[in-house]
Amino acid sequence: MVDIGTLVDSKQGLINPLIYTDPALYQLELDRVFGRSWLFLAHESQLPNRGSFVQTYMGEDPVLVVRQRDASVKAFLNQCRHRGMRICRADAGTNKTFTCSYHGWAYDLEGNLINVPLEERAYHNQIDKSQWGATKVPRVQSYKGFYFGTWSDEVPEFEEYLGEMKYYFDAAVDRWDNGLEFVKGATKWVIDCNWKFAAEQFTSDMYHAPISHASAMVALFEDPAMRSLFDPSPHDQGRQFAGHGHGTGSMGIPEFGPDILAGPEYSAWQIANRDQVYNRLGTDRAHKIMIHNNIFPNFSWLGTASTMRVWHPRGPGQIEVWAWTYVPKDAPESARKGVREVTQRTFSPAGVFETDDGENWTEIQQVMRGWKARSTLFNAQMGLGFEQRDYPGMPGMSNDLYSEMGARGFYQRWQDLMKNLSWKEIAELDAQRRAAEQEVQPA
């Protein structure tokens, strides 16, 4: 196995492409990164009733996320303890129990084993069912309607894990008094690329947008004069935040409310209700769009279009994208229609932005089949040395909107975990890094 310490150099901004291709590293990632981080499980709107469930994945592990009788949400591995069959094979639904279709072991909503066929004859009443429940996700955290889970007993509580990213995450999930909901149904598709390309891009990469997505504005606006909508505005050139492996890029807007892409009805609804946003977020935050966002490792969303997604890893060279459209829970159908349609039109496998991202990542992955291509270092040096802490309106470490500080932070956290440092050691390292950062900071 290669030395993980040499694969990424976050100080110099260098990436060894092996991290995207090596099967042994990938297996290690499932354990050390996905097994030890907080992973998005579900939004509360996906689980409307007692017994509502969705099937999702933590890395490659299938889990069932279930609304309990007491309205709490629990999750367990979707694997029968008898011989490993997938317990539930529907993507979503409502159940009272989950019965394995191989030999019929039955589980309750928490994953406890409650019935075994022929218990008396076949097991002579000697099976201790309490020992053979499905493997439970030990920690499930509800955060403003969003459920995250982890297998780790040492990762800090979710809010601490977020760090300053909380400020930026809240900008999306805590802006309306009554919160958000997901439009019913998920869009799922497969891209033949390593999961880190997608996660890193949503953490850190505004740089690709004007080139990769050059054609998107052509689709959205017939009038060429309108196509400069996302050009940096004169009063706010945009900043990128990075911290704890997470990242976002923000852009200023003169006022909150009007949304050209989502249309006049949604704009009118936002304007009519904007006191909520100003009160909850404050003017500074209300006057920013967090364009691209990623919570380490693989939960992303956009502030420009209303998409949230998980990049599920499927081997070193493949991902499944699971994407949802989020809308304010209180917005009536006449208003939310505009958001829903433009989100699907821009960010989905048929989206006028998104089709181009998949094209880039599949081609990169193909090229790395080459031995030489796989041993040629990548450049992640953009904005190196231009970091600034607590820039006005940008808590934490930020940089120009066009920088790769977020990518460097993302790979740093990835490397910390891949080295199998404990979360305690990682926290100590972060403190040292922060101390060192102040020494080089210009006065």
Next chain:
Amino acid sequence: MSTAVDQAVEAGPSTFRPTSMELQHRVEKFFSAEAELLDDHRYTDWVQLFTEDVHYWLPTRMTRTIRERDQEVAAAGENALIDDDLTALRGRVRRVTSGIQWSEEPPSRTRRLITNVRIDERGDGELDVRSNFCIYRSRLERHQDWFVGERFDLLRPAEGAYPYRIASRKVVFEQTTILAPSISIFF
């Protein structure tokens, strides 16, 4: 008490439609002509086949148990891959012909097979038409996708080179997880 198995064998409406040979022929030729426009990358001509009030819609679907199969295909107002009006569809055509849509520049090679055309006539001359499609796409060096599914069209009689305009199109894929990196072609 009837069980789910019993109900499944109860008779439903006949799927045999006594469509005249001429009508059947015209609609099938129309679909072939439409497919030719797309396979030949004549998008600007293709988008003119749609009416001003068209709804061009690709809902997503999910795996549900038989008991909850009514929720398998997303309903109106729920999740979709594409949920377009004519303005949006024209925008997609403007984009694919721009020369800077990297997911179709260089362009995919496609071949469309449109079959099993089933026509229900409305009283006013409009036609509800269901058809099956099997579309092969080859991209760049060796990427390939199969898109398989069913289309539900509303055809409106029209003057001119083509006998119909498409007033509504719903496209349902036989996949829940789309096994393609992008849907950059039309259906």
